[in-house]
Amino acid sequence: MGHGYYSEDLIEKIRYSNDLVDVAAEYTKLKEQGNSYIGLCPFHNEKTPSFNVNPDRQLYYCFGCGEGGNIFNFVMGLEGLNFIETVEYLANKADIDLPTRDSSQDKRRRNKKQQIFAVHKLATKFYHYLLLESEVGNQGHQYFLDRGFNEETIKKFRLGFAPDRWEQLYKFLSRKDYSKEILAKSGLVIPRKNSSGYYDRFRNRIIFTIFDHRGQPIGFGGRVLSSDDKPKYLNSPETPIFDKSHHLYGLNLAKRTIRKKEEAIIFEGYTDVITAYQAGIKNVVASLGTSLTKEQAKLLHRYAEKVYIAYDADTAGAKATLRGLDILKKEGLVVEVIQLPIGQDPDEVINENGPSKFKELIEQAVPLIEFKINSILPEKRFKDIDDKVAAFKNVLPVLNQIEIEIERDEYLGFVAEKLGIKEKNIGVLKRELNKYRKYKVQGNKDIKSKNRYNNTNDLKKELDKSQTSGYDSAIKGLIQIIINHHEFIPKLKQRLKPDEFIDDKYRQIIALIYRFYEANTDFKVDDLLEEINDQEIKKLLLRLSIQDVVSGDLDKMFFDHISKVKEHQFRMKIDNLDQRIKQAERENEFSKLDQLLQEYQKYQGLLRKEGN
Structure with missing residues (x-):
């Protein structure tokens, strides 16, 4: 027994x-x-x-x-x-059929939850049978075939079809001796508002069966075949056995591969999962909605250490991706983002280009932080310091999420590169990041701290100072050399004209030195100072003249200073051209735009040459 x-x-x-x-x-x-x-x-x-x-x-x-x-x-x-x-x-x-127990008494012993599981198992068989064995399901069957699903895949995912009838599933389940209360709680039928009785929730729709991770059917997703029918997608409501925030579509089939690879790929749609699985990419699941939940992340972490997320590259998908990333990261998963071609979902990428193309995209996936930074700082030329400061402020919350200092410094360098800020000036950004981190710890409780942090002038001044400090030092170094070693004046005249100097005070000093040198064979700084009326310029030249020239190879220092001055001037010219290019683009001045772009390329080439 x-x-x-x-x-x-x-x-x-x-x-x-x-x-x-x-x-x-x-x-x-x-x-x-x-x-x-x-x-x-x-x-x-x-x-x-x-x-x-x-x-x-x-x-x-x-x-x-x-x-x-x-x-x-x-x-x-x-x-x-x-x-x-x-x-x-x-x-x-194990898909083993059990012998029927004495019906009425046994069914009463079953709790409602188990009865609802049983109802869903019957509904799965009902929809699947109609799709494959009945003329009623021919249209739905053809739809799946047109999507590229073969018969084996259709059976494995237990796809189905809900007929264009008001009570066909309800009558089928009622004949199985389930109470109206259980059928209503299952979510598969809906009570009529103005009369007694029930009608089917899913009608004239292809059916995607949703299983829990154990392989039990717990809900359904239905898609219309006609564009006239609304809504396009209809899912099971929340029931005693189904809460979409706790489950992942396809996990019942994918879990073994996920466990073996220790990696999972999350999609947004049912068809993405089915297409990928059929193509041999079997560690795939879909979130049952646009945003991942904490419960789904915990469930996935049972099987995987690393997760790739590949949502459609549209606005809603991108926002959902960002929300989901944080949830997965907090659960302790390593997260990378597969960046899909614009206008394509995973299903289309695989069908149009083959699974090898999608595997390439997996190889090119970017880490969580990099994806976030790229989302905030798109590929663009930042026109000026104000633009760069505003962009850096936007990316600070992302950098603040990085707990490990070495990793934080690495991404700080990545941000600096995207903003066009030199490596030597990363220290300025790091100080601002540290100030932000301190503010996040205590600033929310302190209005003064918040106001101090929100003052962007400090960062702007620091960047301005750091970006011009090398230029200022180079010019001052050149002036020190030529007023103490007059033989360098002709060499400088050959390489830099006064009007090439951006700062007016330096332009005046260099022009004055050139004129004084030509007019006086005996070059004396004292005599030169006597000819200067501008007190600010006189003080600057006096200060430089009494300072000793840094010891070392004068020729090397001289030419290094010239390179730094030219580099800075080329960058300033490029920044100016960048603004003019944007203006020409806005005003559709294409002939002017072509000329500006040529000039832009010329100065980029000069900058690269000077840097080498």
Whole structure:
């Protein structure tokens, strides 16, 4: 005899038709070690793995809390089921049909949740049968074939078709002796508003069956075949067995591959998952909505250490991607973003270019922080310091999320490069980031601190100062050399004209030195100072003349200073041209634009040449 309802032979068949390693791995991440698998115990909290599964004996034991037994003990302990419910649960996983028990009394013993599971299993068979075996489902069947799904894939994902009838599913389920209360709670039928009775929720739609990670059908997604029908997509409502925030579409089929690779790819749509799976990319799931949830992240972390996210490259998809990234990261997953071609979803990429193209995109995926920075700082030329300061302020919250200082410094350099800020000036950005981090810790409670932080003038002044300090030093160095070593004046005249100097005071000083040198064979700084009326310029020249020239190779210092001056002047010219190019683009002045672009390229070339 068996355990009251089922024979010992049937129970043994169910036991050995399920692999304890697979079942246990749905609850904790297992790694092979010798002849066993080990992992963190799902029965108690621990940091060091002490949970062991022996695949040969199909037994488990935790050396931390002492829990152990066979597959039935495992499921009963974690799912809170009694023995009969566990047998039925594992039979369903193994797709083993159970003999019917005495109907009325047994159904009353079942709790409502188990009845709703059973109703969904029947509905899955109903929709799937109509799709494949009935003329009613021909249109839906052809739709899936046109999408490129083969018969094996259609069966594996249990795709279906809901007929254009008001009560066909309701009548089918009612004949199975389920109460109206259970059918209503299942979400598959809806009570009529103005009369008694119920009608089917899904009508004239292709059906995507949603399974939980254990492989039990728990809901459906329906898509219209005609563009006239609304809404285009219709999903099961929340029920006692279905909360879309707790599940991932396709996980029941993908979990083994995900566990093996320790990587998962998250899509947005059902068809993306099915197309990728059929193409051999099997570690794929879809979120049941546009934004990932904490529960979905926890579920995925049972199987994966790394997650790729590949949502459609439209505005809604991009926003959902950003929200989902933070949730996955907080759960401890390594996150990278697959950047899809604009206007294409994963399904289209695979169908039009083959799975190899999508695998290339996986290889080119970018880390979470880089994706966020790229989203905030698109590829563009930042026209001036104000533009750069505003952009850097926008990216500070992203940089602040990075806990490891080395990684934070690395991305700070990445941001500086995108903003066109020299490597030597990264220290300015780092000081601003540290100020922001301090503000986030205490500034929210301190209005004065908030006001101090929101003052962008400090950062602007620092960047202005850092970007011009090298230029100022170079010019001052040149002036010091030529007033102390007059033989360098002709060399400087050959390479730099007074009007090439951007700053008016330096332009005046250089012009004055050139004129004085030509007019006086005996060059004396004292005589030169006597000819200067502008007191500010006189003080500057006097200060430079009394300072000693830095010791070293004068020729090398002289030419290094000239290079720095030219580099700065080329950059200023390029920045000016950049603004003029943008203005010409806005005003559609194409002939002027072509001329400006040529000039822009010329100065870029001169800058590169000077840098080398």
